[in-house]
Amino acid sequence: MSASTTDGTEARATAAMTIARQAGKIARDFFRNKDALDIQIKGYRDLVTAADHAVDRFVRERLSRLFPGDQILSEESAGGGDGDLWVIDPIDGTSNFARGIAHFAISLAFARAGVVEIGVVYDVMADELFFARNGQGAWCNGVTIETSRIDDAMAPLIECGYSNRHSVTAYLNGVRALTANGYDFCQCGSAALGLAHVACGRIDGYWELHLFGWDVLAGLLLVREAGGWTSDFNARASLVGTAVLACTAAISPELRLLTGLSGAPASQQP
Ligand code: IPD
Ligand code: CA
Numbered sequence: 124m125s126a127s128t129t130d131g132t133e134a135r136a137t138a139a140m141t142i143a144r145q146a147g148k149i150a151r152d153f154f155r156n157k158d159a160l161d162i163q164i165k166g167y168r169d170l171v172t173a174a175d176h177a178v179d180r181f182v183r184e185r186l187s188r189l190f191p192g193d194q195i196l197s198e199e200s201a202g203g204g205d206g207d208l209w210v211i212d213p214i215d216g217t218s219n220f221a222r223g224i225a226h227f228a229i230s231l232a233f234a235r236a237g238v239v240e241i242g243v244v245y246d247v248m249a250d251e252l253f254f255a256r257n258g259q260g261a262w263c264n265g266v267t268i269e270t271s272r273i274d275d276a277m278a279p280l281i282e283c284g285y286s287n288r289h290s291v292t293a294y295l296n297g298v299r300a301l302t303a304n305g306y307d308f309c310q311c312g313s314a315a316l317g318l319a320h321v322a323c324g325r326i327d328g329y330w331e332l333h334l335f336g337w338d339v340l341a342g343l344l345l346v347r348e349a350g351g352w353t354s355d356f357n358a359r360a361s362l363v364g365t366a367v368l369a370c371t372a373a374i375s376p377e378l379r380l381l382t383g384l385s386g387a388p389a390s391q392q393p
Pocket of ligand 2: 216337
């Protein structure tokens with residue numbers, strides 16, 4: 124019997140994928156009935172919808188029932204703790220969701236002693252389930268994924284996530300540094316999905332000046348397990364958050380210089 128079977132990681136991985144798909148159905152139903160959606164303002168240009176709360180309730184209830192000893196930290200209901208920890212974003216890309224743009228995801232990460240062991244990012248409307256296990260690989264709908272192979276004919280495409288938690292000047296300086304060095308950029312509104320797209324090679328990198336653990340822990344594991352490079356992000360620092368860079372390994376030295384972000388080699392990351 125393998126260690127992950129006996130320590131419960133295998134059971135948690137299976138549960139995380141099942142719960143993400145079931146929660147996706149809840150989100151999809153709300154999205155298709157968007158005109159009736161209850162949208163509230165929880166901060167300056169920061170929305171929360173009835174769908175975020177419904178998915179949050181469902182995921183927390185299912186995880187607590189299956190793994191009663193585990194702690195849960197969610198974007199919509201806080202929580203947390205030092206033991207076995209789930210870090211969840213019920214809907215990442217809430218602004219897109221509220222506007223009827225089908226680019227949002229459910230993100231679930233499981234960490235033990237600060238180390239992320241499981242990452243699930245579910246693209247609800249595309250029905251793509253991205254899944255990673257620490258040290259075992261990354262998959263999309265069961266098929267192995269890898270970060271991109273950079274081709275000289277194409278400028279590397281970096282998603283530069285923006286939020287009002289940092290100054291627009293700092294953001295524009297970062298974008299300027301990238302574009303001046305031959306990179307293209309985009310901004311699509313879901314950090315979790317942006318990272319999943321780095322992991323499967325659709326884009327070459329994701330950079331943002333500040334993100335919380337619920338936005339990125341699952342996605343960062345996806346990128347590392349797909350052979351990419353990521354800056355440091357310890358699960359225990361989820362509530363504080365930090366800057367994030369994740370990219371295909373070949374361009375990581377240059378991107379680290381351009382963004383000023385460091386990080387340990389994937390094999391040594393927390
Ligand atoms: C946001 C998205 C967005 C990123 C923001 C996040 P939310 O999360 O991930 O892409 O740029 O920094 O706050 O509010 O949609 O869960
Ligand atoms: Ca989020």
